[in-house]
Amino acid sequence: VSSMSGERMLSGAALIGKKVAVPDAPAILKNGQPVESTMNLTNGADAVRFDVLNAKGESVRNKVLGPQTAGNVSWTWDGLDDAGNALPEGSYSIKAQVANQGQITPGSVMTLSTVRSITQNANDGSLTLEVDGGKSVALSAVQRVGI
Numbered sequence: 001v002s003s004m005s006g007e008r009m010l011s012g013a014a015l016i017g018k019k020v021a022v023p024d025a026p027a028i029l030k031n032g033q034p035v036e037s038t039m040n041l042t043n044g045a046d047a048v049r050f051d052v053l054n055a056k057g058e059s060v061r062n063k064v065l066g067p068q069t070a071g072n073v074s075w076t077w078d079g080l081d082d083a084g085n086a087l088p089e090g091s092y093s094i095k096a097q098v099a100n101q102g103q104i105t106p107g108s109v110m111t112l113s114t115v116r117s118i119t120q121n122a123n124d125g126s127l128t129l130e131v132d133g134g135k136s137v138a139l140s141a142v143q144r145v146g147i
Contacts, residue, residue, distance in 0.1 A: 012139060034076045036076050054087075096109045113132045118139075126140065
C-alpha cells in the first residue's frame with residue numbers, strides 16, 4: 001500500500017509545471033502569455049459570451065461567439081482590453097453567459113492554470129493539485145492537461 005501511495009505521488013508530481021483545466025480558477029496574466037479557457041455545453045447554444053474581469057470585478061474584455069454545438073467551447077484571451085491595449089500582469093477572472101432559446105444562463109468556465117504543488121490526503125491517498133492563484137482541485141476532477 002505504501003509503495004502504491006508513493007507511486008501515485010510521483011505520478012502526480014509529474015504534473016508540476018503543467019497546465020490543467022480548473023473550474024472557476026483565476027486567469028493569471030503573466031509574461032504576455034495568452035490565457036486559455038474552455039467550457040462544456042451540454043446542449044449547444046445560440047451564443048456564448050466570455051467576460052474578463054479585473055480584480056475590482058470590472059469587465060475589461062468581452063467576446064461573443066455565435067452559435068455553438070454541444071461539446072467543449074474554447075476561447076483564448078490575448079491579455080488585451082476591449083480597446084486593444086495590453087493589460088497589466090495579474091489575476092483576472094473569466095465568466096461566461098450562455099444564450100439558448102431566449103434564456104441566458106451562467107456557464108462554468110475552466111481556465112488552464114499551472115500546477116504549483118501536489119498534496120496527498122493521508123486518510124484516503126487522494127491527490128490535490130494547487131494551481132496559480134492558490135486554487136486547489138482534486139486530481140480526480142481534472143479533465144484536461146496541457147503544457
